[in-house]
Amino acid sequence: MTARPVLGILGGGQLAQMMALEAIPLGIQCHIYDPDPVAPGRLCAIHHCAAYDDTSALLRFAAAVDVITYEFENIPMSCVTFLNTHKPIMPGITALQMCQDRLTEKTFARSLGFVTAPFVDLVPTLSSSDALRTVGAPAILKTRRMGYDGKGQQTIQNAEELDVARAAYGSYELILEGMVHFRHEVSIITARAQDGTTVRYPLIQNTHRQGILRTSLAPAPCRTTELEALADQIASTVLDALGYVGVLTIECFVVDAPGGSTLVINEFAPRVHNSGHWSIEGATTSQFAYHVRAVMGLRIDPPELRGYSALCNLIGDEPAHSDIPVGVSIHRYHKTPRPGRKVGHLTITTTDHTALQHTIEVCNQLIGVRIT
Ligand code: ATP
Numbered sequence: 609m610t611a612r613p614v615l616g617i618l619g620g621g622q623l624a625q626m627m628a629l630e631a632i633p634l635g636i637q638c639h640i641y642d643p644d645p646v647a648p649g650r651l652c653a654i655h656h657c658a659a660y661d662d663t664s665a666l667l668r669f670a671a672a673v674d675v676i677t678y679e680f681e682n683i684p685m686s687c688v689t690f691l692n693t694h695k696p697i698m699p700g701i702t703a704l705q706m707c708q709d710r711l712t713e714k715t716f717a718r719s720l721g722f723v724t725a726p727f728v729d730l731v732p733t734l735s736s737s738d739a740l741r742t743v744g745a746p747a748i749l750k751t752r753r754m755g756y757d758g759k760g761q762q763t764i765q766n767a768e769e770l771d772v773a774r775a776a777y778g779s780y781e782l783i784l785e786g787m788v789h790f791r792h793e794v795s796i797i798t799a800r801a802q803d804g805t806t807v808r809y810p811l812i813q814n815t816h817r818q819g820i821l822r823t824s825l826a827p828a829p830c831r832t833t834e835l836e837a838l839a840d841q842i843a844s845t846v847l848d849a850l851g852y853v854g855v856l857t858i859e860c861f862v863v864d865a866p867g868g869s870t871l872v873i874n875e876f877a878p879r880v881h882n883s884g885h886w887s888i889e890g891a892t893t894s895q896f897a898y899h900v901r902a903v904m905g906l907r908i909d910p911p912e913l914r915g916y917s918a919l920c921n922l923i924g925d926e927p928a929h930s931d932i933p934v935g936v937s938i939h940r941y942h943k944t945p946r947p948g949r950k951v952g953h954l955t956i957t958t959t960d961h962t963a964l965q966h967t968i969e970v971c972n973q974l975i976g977v978r979i980t
């Protein structure tokens with residue numbers, strides 16, 4: 609018998625946990641690397657519990673695995689470049705580096721001919737009034753790096769407010785974005801295998817509250833043939849430009865355009881994404897299986913959806929099993945609940961649209977959100 613292939617995952621959160629669960633039936637063993645002793649991924653993978661700058665631990669991790677991937681984009685670049693000299697890292701370092709910084713991300717999207725929100729790099733020599741004149745008010749101030757779930761963001765109405773906010777951020781590098789007046793938010797989730805085969809789910813429609821993803825609907829009720837065609841073009845252009853292997857997510861705004869609507873790119877995630885969690889139940893191949901298959905050099909086939917799916921995040925609190933409606937799947941991440949923390953999710957998948965709406969209503973009442 610040949611040795612079991614081993615996938616190393618940097619980060620051991622719920623995304624690593626769900627990847628490891630999909631790797632098991634493929635005969636692949638997962639190792640996670642996470643400094644958190646209670647990282648959720650430890651429940652189904654071998655845990656290397658050490659800091660991202662612990663070179664001896666990183667060497668042991670590299671020696672134990674065949675391929676390395678990651679489940680979040682804010683891994684220190686020094687850690688990734690060190691590991692890359694020992695084992696292949698997929699998706700590659702170019703993609704990771706581009707996605708770590710909102711400035712390079714938006715510049716990259718524009719260089720490929722796609723639309724983004726207006727933005728400026730808030731270098732210290734640029735006055736707040738000039739910056740606001742460029743992007744328009746109101747605007748959103750964001751840290752260039754390390755943001756997630758809307759953290760490191762602030763809405764700005766005028767130059768005085770921007771001056772105060774910039775002073776409060778001190779030495780952080782900042783970007784100022786114009787406010788996009790969107791009709792909907794959608795995500796493009798696509799995957800590319802090592803042989804170049806690419807697949808994509810239909811557009812997924814997302815609802816955020818306080819910068820945190822609350823719900824996703826797949827396929828997106830707002831999708832049109834034109835938006836799907838544009839999503840195909842965006843996905844294939846970006847995957848090709850990056851020589852990408854693995855799952856890639858592109859968050860977009862749907863905005864009005866002459867004769868219909870169009871997509872404005874918000875950000876890229878070089879990984880599986882919260883808005884794709886419904887695919888575990890709702891598609892023939894989940895985003896986690898696609899990612900594992902792609903980076904491990906296995907074949908990927910186009911997905912078929914098992915009907916309509918809705919995903920509701922469990923934020924800060926978990927319902928009791930007895931409260932969960934029939935037909936709803938729960939995924940608990942084994943994380944200690946605290947306000948604003950994603951601790952699990954619910955998925956509803958059905959071929960009956962009326963039943964979907966009804967179950968969504970019941971879940972809304974259970975967790976207190978509105979899916980729109
Ligand atoms: P995450 O990593 O969870 O996706 P994040 O912290 O990286 O979030 P963004 O995706 O940039 O941040 O922003 C979070 C949400 O804030 C967006 O999904 C959108 O609802 C809103 N938002 C961000 N930028 C803009 C913008 N320029 N115009 C309008 N709304 C915006």
Ligand code: MG
Pocket residue numbers: 859874875
């Ligand atoms: Mg986002």
